[in-house]
Amino acid sequence: MAPSYSSGYGNSPAPPSYTSSSYHDYGTRDHGDFQSICDDILAGARTFWRRLWAYGQGQGRHSAWSVTMKGGQQLRRNLVRRRIFSFPHLLVALWMLVLLWGERWTFASSVRNCDWDHWEDWPSGATPHRLIFVADPQIIDPHSYPGRPWPLNPLTMRITDNYMRRSYIQLQEVLHPDTVMFLGDLFDGGREWKTARGNFDDPDWAKDHRPAHEQELMKQWNKKYGQEYWLKEYARFGDLFYKSFKLGGDYPGAGQRGRKLISSLPGNHDLGFGAEVKPPARHRFNAYFGETNRVDVIGNHTFVSVDTVSLSAGTSSMKDKVDLHGIYEPVHQFLNEVKATKRRAVQRELRFWRGETEELVFEQKIEDLDSGDYSALPTIDPGENGPDFPTILLTHVPLYRNPGTPCGPLREHSPPAKPPAGQDTPVIPDHGNAISVSNGYQYQNVLSDEDSIRLIKSIGNVKHAFSGDDHDYCELVHSEQKENVHEVTVKSVSMAMGVLSPGFQMVSLYNPIDDQGNPLAGSPGPTLQTHLCLLPRQLSTYINYAILGVLTVLVLAGRAFLLPVLNLQPFALDPVQRAPSAVLPIFKAKTEAEGGDDYDFISTSSATSSKVPSARVSTTRPRGPSLSNGLVSYARNASPKPRRDKPGPGKWGWGQNRGPRIEIRRDSYYDGKGRGDTWKPATRPRTTFSLVTRDIWTTTWRVVWMVLLFFAYLMYQG
Known part of the structure; x- marks a missing residue:
């Protein structure tokens, strides 16, 4: 022992x-x-x-x-071949194809339907600059669904991230845009995560503005989510969009200067809105994404990006009550100088195409500081009469419009109201089809009328405007007061922003000019064409999964019910019968006294358990031991005493003495429960009901775990 x-x-x-x-004695230690x-x-x-x-x-x-x-x-x-190519595994193969379609191929198909050649209409030989606007990715974080339990929040983040990643990868690989520009709300809770420096607390006058459910979570947010968490979210945004930008190619299209990705326009979820913009959050955003107010010349068009969430502080109701200059003054200063900034940007572009240096070269000379003439410094700005490209305004918040101004037939939330008989113009007001002119905590659906007019007048020559924030599509032409600017509010690219069909806006720019920046004779009048590209409906995809899941269970159940009818092979395997410690019987040599009675002595190992394989005695006389189909047999005479050729003592063995046949059967077991122990069959005949239910369970479980494993793999891969 x-x-x-x-x-x-x-x-x-x-x-x-x-x-x-x-x-040790812990009592006295x-x-x-x-x-x-x-x-x-x-x-x-x-x-x-x-x-x-x-x-x-x-x-x-x-x-x-x-x-x-x-x-x-x-x-x-x-x-084995019978099970590998069985019916449940064929269903698994079908599920794999459906999952590949729903999680991969449908994105490529949707984006491929938006190919530039399907809708561009330029003269033959044109080389347009191809640009895509992406609005409101608003990546999900703890601010999005406060109070949601742990497994659901990470799962939601993974699903929404995968949706945007797959869409953006196809956007790059299929469309190969020359430029990609984001229209704000890059994060959902960016304004809530503390900065490393600066006062991040809500001002006293604004503490009651925050919703009650957020006020309860403020202490937890301030403790858990700070600068380090924001940096992780920044890296997550980069993994979604920056990392895949190179898939669009290293070089731009023919005749284009270069590929660009611009994501510096902030939204209210990035900084806050109006009087409640947090300057530390804006400084951090500028440091990592670039200047929020900027001018870019792209495709012979001038793009002016304006931080309108900060601009709105200048017209807020709190302007005269608290000092908000630190919020809106940088935007005002930019707008005061934006026309000269535009002219200089156009001159740099023209100098590049003429092969000259983009910046002005100053003359080298030495002058006395007091006698130097600073009135006529050389400048790249040609003055107000210099060439100007068509200007495109970029703002996160849409421009002001009268309540009920319709957004057109492409708006998802509500189609336009049907006009009465004989009326060709849209119904106005149409509140169902319009952007609501309203505001609330840290948001305002449209800019104020004052700020909208100031933007158009300050920038000048604004032909188009693109905005985000609303998450749904909206297209309209503004009034003459706003110089008839054609504005498009771009759909959100995220599936979690309240639209069934997310999307992005494709823009084709073609403005042929001479070396002085003047349009060529005979060039097309409109220099810009747009197209809304819709992405797959994820909810419809999940509904299709649910329908296929129900059909799968019904088909497997139907097959199980047909097993006894058509005598089909069950998928469920019979359990393996094991006798853990049983050993085969052996003969032990024994000397027999002459004339005495002969008995078979069968010994077993001491390790044999209480349940051993069954034995069956037969009177047949085989010639020796047999091993057939897993059954071991030994033989002896049917008479009580064996016959011997020679008198005298002998030994019990394999050939000379014949014992009773003992068959070790696989389909039996020893029921050693006490007195009256008996040998019983190991597998009882199954009823039809048990056969059907067991096969339904086995086949369904096989399909479920294999499908879920493949789906998890696709989710993990992104």
């Missing part, structure tokens, strides 16, 4: 020897004796690891080997 500390398998390490110093506590901890750790090592060398190793063998046997039973 193995010692009490032994595992029972082979030689185990000796138990740790404990001396009297290993034990000096609790300040730190060294003795450390000794006890180390002794306990050594004991634990010794016992763990002993278990691994003995019983643990045998258990692992047993599990491995059982797993291998089960795998071998499944890896």
Whole structure:
């Protein structure tokens, strides 16, 4: 018998020897004796690891080997042609194709339908600049669904990120845009995550503006989500959009200067809105995304990006109550100088195409500081009469319009109202089809009328405007007061922003000019064409999954009910019958007295358990031992005494003496429950009901876990 500390398998390490110093009377111990506590901890750790090592060398190793063998046997039973090409696995293959379509191929198909050649209408030989606007990705974070339990929030983030990643990858690989520009709201809770420096608290006058459910979470947000979390979100945004930009190619289209990605326009979820914009959040945004107010010349058009969420502080109701100059003054200064900035940007572009240096070269000379003439400094600005490209205004918040101004037939939330008979113009007002002119905590659906007019007048020559914020599509031409600017509010690219069909806006720019920046004779009148590209409806995809799931269960159930009718092969395997410790019977040599009665002596191992394979006695006389189909047999005479050719003592053995046939059957077991022990069949005949229900469960579970595993793989890959 193995010692009490032994595992029972082979030689185990000796138990740790404990001396009297290993034990202490904790009632009298000096609790300040730190060294003795450390000794006890180390002794306990050594004991634990010794016992763990002993278990691994003995019983643990045998258990692992047993599990491995059982797993291998089960795998071998499944890896046969009949089961690999079985009906449930055909359904799994069908599911894989459906999942590949819903999680991969449908994105490529939707984007491919928006190819430039399908809708561009330029003269033959034109080389347009191709640009795409992406609005409101608003990546999901703890601010999006406060209070949602742990598994759901990460799952929502993964699903929405995958949707945008797949859409954006196809956008780059299929469309190869020359420029991609974002229209704000890059994050959902960017304004809430504390900066490393600066006062990030809400001002006293604004503390009651925050919704009640957010006020309860402020302490938790301030504690858990700070600068480090924002940097992780910045890296997450880059992984979604910056990383895949190179998939669009290293070089722009023919005749274009270069590829660009511009994401510096902020939204109210990035900084806040109006009087409640947080300057530390804006400084951080500028540092990582670039200047929020800027001028870019792209495709012979001038793009002016304006931080309108900060501009709105200048017309807010709090302007005369608190000092907001730090919020709106940078935007005012930019607008005061924007026309000259535009002219200089156009001149740099023209100088580049003429092969000249883009910046002005000053003459080298030495002058006295007091006598120097600064009135006529050289400048690249040609003055108000210089050439100007068509200007495009970019603002996160749409321009003001009268309440009920319709947005057109492409708006998803509500189609335009049907005009009465005989009326050709749209119904006005049409509140269902319009952007609501309203505001609330940290948002305003449209700019004020004053700010909208100031933008148009300050910038000048504005032909088009593109905005975001609303998440749905809206297109209209503004009034003469706003110089008939054609504005397009771009759909959100995210599936979590309240639109069934997310999308992005494609813009084709073609403005041929001479070396002085003047339009060429005979060039087309409109220099810009747009197209709304719709992405897959993720909700419809999930509905299709649900319908296919129900059909899969019904088909598997129908097949199971047909098993006894059509005598089909069940998918469920019969359980393997095992007698854990049983060994085969053996003959033991025995000397027989002459004339005495002969008996068969059958011994079994002492390790045999209470349940051993059954034995069946037969009177047939085979010539020797037989092994057929897993049944071991021995034979003897049917008469009580064996016959011998020669008198005298003999030995019981394989050939000379014949014993009773003992058959070890696989389909039986020994029921050793006490007195009256009997041999019973191991597999009882199954009823039709049990056969059907067992096959339904087995096939359904097989399809479910394989499909879920493949879906998880697709989710993990993005």
